[in-house]
Amino acid sequence: MEIIISNSNGIPIYEQIKNQLKNKILNNELKEGELLPSIRSLARDLKCSVITTKNAYEELEKEGFVITVPAKGIYVATINKDLVKERQLTKIEELLKEVLILAKTCDIKQKDIIEILEILSKEDIND
Amino acid sequence: MTNALEIKNVNKKYSDFELRNVKFTLPKGMIMGLIGSNGAGKTTIIKSILNIINYTGNIKIFDLDIKEKEDEIKEEIGVVLDDMFFPEILTPNDIDNSMKYIFKNWDSKLFNSYLTKFSLNINNPIKTFSKGMRKKLEIATALSHHPKLLILDEPTSGLDPVVRSEILDIFRDFIQNDECSILFSTHITTDLEKIADYITFINDGQIVFTKTCDELLNQYGIVKCMEKEFQKIDKKDYLKYQKNKYDYEILIENKKDFKKKYSIEVIDKITLDDLMVLMIKGEK
Numbered sequence: 001m002e003i004i005i006s007n008s009n010g011i012p013i014y015e016q017i018k019n020q021l022k023n024k025i026l027n028n029e030l031k032e033g034e035l036l037p038s039i040r041s042l043a044r045d046l047k048c049s050v051i052t053t054k055n056a057y058e059e060l061e062k063e064g065f066v067i068t069v070p071a072k073g074i075y076v077a078t079i080n081k082d083l084v085k086e087r088q089l090t091k092i093e094e095l096l097k098e099v100l101i102l103a104k105t106c107d108i109k110q111k112d113i114i115e116i117l118e119i120l121s122k123e124d125i126n127d
Numbered sequence: 128m129t130n131a132l133e134i135k136n137v138n139k140k141y142s143d144f145e146l147r148n149v150k151f152t153l154p155k156g157m158i159m160g161l162i163g164s165n166g167a168g169k170t171t172i173i174k175s176i177l178n179i180i181n182y183t184g185n186i187k188i189f190d191l192d193i194k195e196k197e198d199e200i201k202e203e204i205g206v207v208l209d210d211m212f213f214p215e216i217l218t219p220n221d222i223d224n225s226m227k228y229i230f231k232n233w234d235s236k237l238f239n240s241y242l243t244k245f246s247l248n249i250n251n252p253i254k255t256f257s258k259g260m261r262k263k264l265e266i267a268t269a270l271s272h273h274p275k276l277l278i279l280d281e282p283t284s285g286l287d288p289v290v291r292s293e294i295l296d297i298f299r300d301f302i303q304n305d306e307c308s309i310l311f312s313t314h315i316t317t318d319l320e321k322i323a324d325y326i327t328f329i330n331d332g333q334i335v336f337t338k339t340c341d342e343l344l345n346q347y348g349i350v351k352c353m354e355k356e357f358q359k360i361d362k363k364d365y366l367k368y369q370k371n372k373y374d375y376e377i378l379i380e381n382k383k384d385f386k387k388k389y390s391i392e393v394i395d396k397i398t399l400d401d402l403m404v405l406m407i408k409g410e411k
Contacts, residue, residue, distance in 0.1 A: 013341075044303060
């Protein structure tokens with residue numbers, strides 16, 4: 001498994017860990033029921049503090065991506081991928097609505113927005 | 128037991144310096160960094176914890192009072208102080224031989240494995256060792272009786288980045304066991320940013336705060352702006368500010384909240400160094 005942490009992109013480290021693990025779970029690189037590294041070993045290997053990895057796992061647990069089995073470890077939870085996708089779509093819809101509202105206020109055309117989106121998707125999106 | 132170390136209302140008075148109501152707690156399994164400028168009281172706190180100096184107040188290690196159970200507690204802690212305390216004519220082998228009689232749990236095999244790891248020759252006298260080698264020897268000694276708490280005064284100062292990163296790796300290995308905790312004081316705050324769970328900041332003999340390192344690095348920020356923007360900022364929305372020749376630097380507690388309230392462009396991430404400087408030198 002590979003996790004890449006940037007110290008300069010301004011995103012808190014726990015969030016970077018969380019997002020990357022989440023992606024790996026969603027695209028099946030990490031499979032249901034798979035044992036994840038412990039809070040302490042992940043902190044050691046990523047060279048960050050224990051509280052950072054603990055936060056990352058706690059948030060993943062809250063969002064239902066992992067489960068902690070006391071005295072055993074942290075496992076990838078059984079997740080309903082369609083449901084997750086559905087939720088993401090709703091979120092995208094909401095964000096796009098905001099974009100449209102903003103565009104309307106200063107008379108920016110839909111075609112321009114689509115163009116921006118195309119340019120952005122060609123660039124590397126760093127999460 | 129949930130705390131490795133609990134310090135309450137510790138006071139110590141010297142003729143020209145005093146510790147006032149020092150209070151903080153180190154939860155078990157965590158690493159805490161003690162920061163502050165020279166003479167702020169870091170070493171005095173560490174010496175109080177070790178019961179080397181007299182103090183008033185209450186210090187508990189693993190729930191036991193250090194004044195009552197000193198021998199018992201010292202079996203369980205490993206210590207590295209700023210100054211080397213081994214006579215220079217001794218060799219690591221001599222240290223191994225004497226520590227056997229001092230600590231019940233002294234582990235010669237473990238000690239030797241650290242020496243190998245650090246490439247320290249067991250039969251060379253300490254006087255032939257460089258500063259980095261001496262520090263490594265002290266750390267190897269502190270770790271070789273299977274302590275549960277490491278107390279370190281400036282363990283990485285004066286060492287090159289490569290050695291420092293090796294030492295940090297050893298600390299990381301040490302806390303893989305969630306019973307084990309570390310308290311260390313340092314000026315090299317970048318080391319702490321990579322490893323500490325909690326930061327305790329001490330200034331002029333008093334604790335300024337204990338906070339998680341994540342909270343400090345993720346939420347705190349430095350706003351840089353011009354005078355007319357600075358004047359619009361409510362006093363309660365910042366901790367300290369510093370007026371420079373070309374700009375104002377303002378230390379804020381929460382970047383997100385600040386952004387919501389003010390439209391100031393430049394809000395930088397802080398480093399622990401920035402934080403220390405602004406907390407000490409800044410005005411309110």
